[in-house]
Amino acid sequence: MEHGLPLISTLVIAFSLALIFGFVCERFLKSPALVGYLLAGVAAGQHTPGVFADPALAHQLSEIGVMLLMFGVGLHFSVKDLMSVKAIALPGAVLQMAIATVLGAVAVHFFWDWAWGQAFVFGASLSCASTVVLLKALEVRGILTTHDGRIAVGWLVVEDVATVLILVLLPPLAGLILGPNSAAALAEHASDAVSVGDVAGEVVSAGAAALSGEPAPAAGAEVSLLREILITFANVAAFTAVMFVVGRRVLPWLMTQVARTGSRELFTLFVLACALGVAYGAAEIFHVSFALGAFFAGMVMRESSFAHRAATESLPLQDAFAVLFFVGVGMLFDWHILWQAPFEVLAVLAIIIFGKSLAAFSLVVVMRRPLGTAITVAAALAQIGEFSFILIGQAAGMGLADGHAVNLVVAGAILSIALNPVAFMLIPKVEKALTSRFAWARKAAMLEAPMETLPEETPAETLLGQTLVMGRGAMFAPFVEALAQAGEKLVAITPDQADAEKLSEENISVICGDPADVRVLVGAHIFQARNILLLSNGPEGVAILETIRSARTDLPVTVVTKNGAFWAEVSSGLLEGVKMLSVESAAVSGLVHRIRKADAAGEVPGDVIVTAQMAKREAQRQAAEEEARKVEEAKRAAREGQQEGAEGAEAAPEAAEAEKTAEAAPAAEVPRADAPVAEPVKAAEPAAEPETPKVVEAVPAVPAAPAVQPAEAGKPDEAAPVPPTVEPLMPEPDETPVAAEKTEADGKAELAKKAKDAAKEKAAEAAPSAKTILGKLPKLFGQ
Helix, strand or coil, X not given: CCCCCHHHHHHHHHHHHHHHHHHHHHHCCCCCHHHHHHHHHHHHCCCCCCCCCCHHHHHHHHHHHHHHHHHHHHHCCCHHHHHCCHHHHHHHHHHHHHHHHHHHHHHHHHHHCCCHHHHHHHHHHCCCCCHHHHHHHHHHCCCCCCHHHHHHXXXXXXXHHHHHHHHHHHXXXXXXHHHHHHHHHHHHCHHHHHHHHHHHCCHHHHHHHHHHCCCCCCCCCCCCHHHHHHHHHHHHHHHHHHHHHHHHHHHHHHHHHHHCCCCHHHHHHHHHHHHHHHHHHHHHHCCCCHHHHHHHHHHHHCCCCCHHHHHHHHHHHHHHHHHHHHHHHXXXXXXXXXXXXXXXXXXXXXXXXXXXXXXXXXXXXXXXXXXXHHHHHHHHCCCCCHHHHHHHHHHHHCCCCCHHHHHHHHHHHHHHHHHHHHHHHCHHHHXXXXXXXXXXXXXXXXXCCCCCCCCCCCCHHHHCCCEEEEECCCCHHHHHHHHHHCCCCEEEEECCHHHHHHHXXXXXXXXXXXXXXXXXXXXXXXXXXXXXXXXXXXCHHHHHHHHHHHHCCCCCEEEEECCCCCHHHCCCCCCCCEEEEEHHHHHHHHHHHHHHXXXXXXXXXXXXXXXXXXXXXXXXXXXXXXXXXXXXXXXXXXXXXXXXXXXXXXXXXXXHHHHHHHHHHHHHHCCCXXXXXXXXXXXXXXXXXXXXXXXXXXCCCCCCCCCCCCCCCCCCCCCCCCCCCCCCCCCCCCCCCHHHHHHHHHHHHHHHHHHHHHHHHHHHHCCHHHHHHHHHHHHHCCC
């Protein structure tokens, strides 16, 4: 049935059938709504009698959904997040795609007798996962922002870049594979290309043109593969540089200017223009994929303070167009192939689900990651999607695939997408089966992801009678921080890696993991906990509550939620001992309390509004105060140093005199006949009165030897300052007997010893500056 308004009819048919089939699957079949969207596409396709939608328009609309979804993912991921998983995502994605390609090529070459060129192109079509399916699967299970989710998203980004490279290299490769008769080969496969158009409509041509950037050259064109590879990497590098050098500054600034207008419509238009415009420009100018362009646009927009608002307001559009993506995939499916070639379909499905998954699982385990991470990544990649359609379609246009190959890829994609939720449901059972049978699996299960457990230095008192706060969302981290500042003893549990890192920086005990996992609760010491605060607004809260009750039935639980309507539908048996705290009612009560408190104090209720300029000025003021404080501390330290130096300089003469006295003492104890006594240092005197130094001869060893009389010494000028002198500790020259001199010398020697000890104590107490002066004293006194 054809329509005169293809766009409107496509939207009406797609949304209506998706609603009906999705509701039936969710409510009655207990399966994900995604399966219903695929069935809606099959019902709206050209291969099913009745109404049908335009497949080309459906594909273009689904591309918009891919752009918006990747833009939203980019808003939640930073460059730091991607760089943190590059060590596993980069080699893992490349090796996994290579293994899946070889596996598919070998299978179809030996079992179906396909040529090697066609076999490798077919294998490459089975190696790349669907962007939308992977992100939706992670988002529904609440693990998109976890460490495992980061690895999967990083893996996906690398696959997108690798697929773009394959699309660019496919034309020259086709020329090498088909040889000089490539033109004839293309003509020979023209009929097959037409049949592909019947299956996929304009999907193949539109997608190939968008992702390859330019019309594909002839298959026999002489193009250097190395040159094409270098050009592709140069394009990706140039796009990345433009986004991080220019876009990182311009786009957040533009978003701020639009937000300041106060117009919600303008803000929504800006978000759409950025997401779609950057994605389209990336494909047209730099020849990268729509998905990659939109993802980078979201990452640079994350620098803006309005990033959360952008993600919130673009979410309804993301959901609506993502539904169109699954409907568009279903429209490509020719269900007649299920009984025309059932074994071939099963073989393709086995390669996608088991071959790709085992390759990804093995690579993650070899890279020494936890067993749970390996199984999660393997389940997320156990499907194919939009890139597979584009790749096999472009190959069909070049004579490297026929309509049968395209139908097999589409059938494999439909069935793998429908079975992907089952793969996630089997993760706990697979992990349990592996750990119960294999020692290597138990060893891998013991490996810990970042922040998966509490650090060893966590105080013991924190883990006794503590409050467990668990959940996710925009208010989780501020709520936990406020509780910690109020003195609450708590342990936080969240699957959001960014929130966990933020709380850890605030020295708050936090575990990054799924609260619905009993092992995480045990790691948080649930058996010693006093109560639990559960922040939840949806079905994931029920699973968490069931896990809590499986561990402890007597533990008080308070559900903190925005709306209690959901919890009113939960079984009453599960809610025994559970209380609810409404965020809205608590906010109203808190506002009323603050208003009454301000009125009682005669003040205007509320806080001062801090604009961006005010915050900037306040930051500058605080920085200036900090700088002034450092300068003042430096000045104070300098003054203290100078004061200590002055005190040391004052103590230096006394220490020097004592030291000199101590050094002169041994001369009296062991006199020598030829030992002259050092003359004291005198002040400068007039030249007319030359100084005659005193000379004291030591007493000879022969008894009754007379002492030598010293010469008359000149007297110093009284007006001139006289530096401290050190007189030699020798007996005064007189005509006393030698025995009296020896007795007097012994007494003075004892005094000299005490003076030496006192001098050492004063020298030890003297400042470093005094030590410097003491080091110069010998030169000053001419010794």
